[in-house]
Amino acid sequence: MSSGSPLLADLIEALRCLPGVGGKSAQRMAFHLLERDRERGLKLAGALEEAMRKIGHCSRCRNFSEEPLCALCANSSRDRQVLCVVESPVDVAAIEQATGYRGQYFVLMGRLSPLDGLGPQELGLGQLTERLGEGEIEEMIIATNPTVEGEATAHYLAQLAHAGGIRPTRLAHGVPLGGELEFVDRGTLAHAFGRRQTIE
Numbered sequence: 745m746s747s748g749s750p751l752l753a754d755l756i757e758a759l760r761c762l763p764g765v766g767g768k769s770a771q772r773m774a775f776h777l778l779e780r781d782r783e784r785g786l787k788l789a790g791a792l793e794e795a796m797r798k799i800g801h802c803s804r805c806r807n808f809s810e811e812p813l814c815a816l817c818a819n820s821s822r823d824r825q826v827l828c829v830v831e832s833p834v835d836v837a838a839i840e841q842a843t844g845y846r847g848q849y850f851v852l853m854g855r856l857s858p859l860d861g862l863g864p865q866e867l868g869l870g871q872l873t874e875r876l877g878e879g880e881i882e883e884m885i886i887a888t889n890p891t892v893e894g895e896a897t898a899h900y901l902a903q904l905a906h907a908g909g910i911r912p913t914r915l916a917h918g919v920p921l922g923g924e925l926e927f928v929d930r931g932t933l934a935h936a937f938g939r940r941q942t943i944e
Contacts, residue, residue, distance in 0.1 A: 752778070804875075806851040806868055808833045816840075816849060823847040828885040829872070829901055831855050831894065835887060847885070850875065855888055855897040867897075869904065876908040883911045890917045890935070 826847030918936025
């Protein structure tokens with residue numbers, strides 16, 4: 745729909761950069777902000793601009809941070825012998841909220857995907873290798889997603905850990921807690937069945 749306003753068209757197009765937001769959703773958001781919520785729209789614009797300018801990456805774990813060292817890496821009470829490698833900062837947030845994990849992190853900012861131009865260098869694996877070589881880490885928890893690219897990345901990470909004399913572990917995948925077998929998809933069930941464990 746043409747509104748006749750170049751600024752409105754630019755706003756709608758800008759909102760489409762958000763994941764899951766198509767033309768209609770972007771248009772609804774733009775109209776809502778302009779019709780009913782200009783004050784919060786201005787606050788949103790200010791917060792976006794400040795975040796885009798000031799949030800960078802932690803020099804140690806690559807997570808989002810306004811400081812050279814993020815709060816998690818700067819926290820001396822965290823276990824420096826355990827390192828959890830994740831694909832994205834959102835994975836760090838999920839682990840922090842759902843578990844009692846108290847170790848360190850390394851954020852890949854993606855997964856190995858040659859078709860998308862993401863190789864070891866883009867994922868900071870040189871930096872990870874240096875960190876593994878410091879001698880503090882005893883276990884590397886590989887917490888990549890159970891996708892084809894995530895599994896390939898996990899395999900690569902396990903090789904890095906073995907080369908550094910570090911024990912690699914992988915997050916368990918399979919039947920969800922509270923799930924019923926008849927409703928679990930075939931791939932998940934096959935993976936869980938193939939990775940079954942002895943009960944002690």
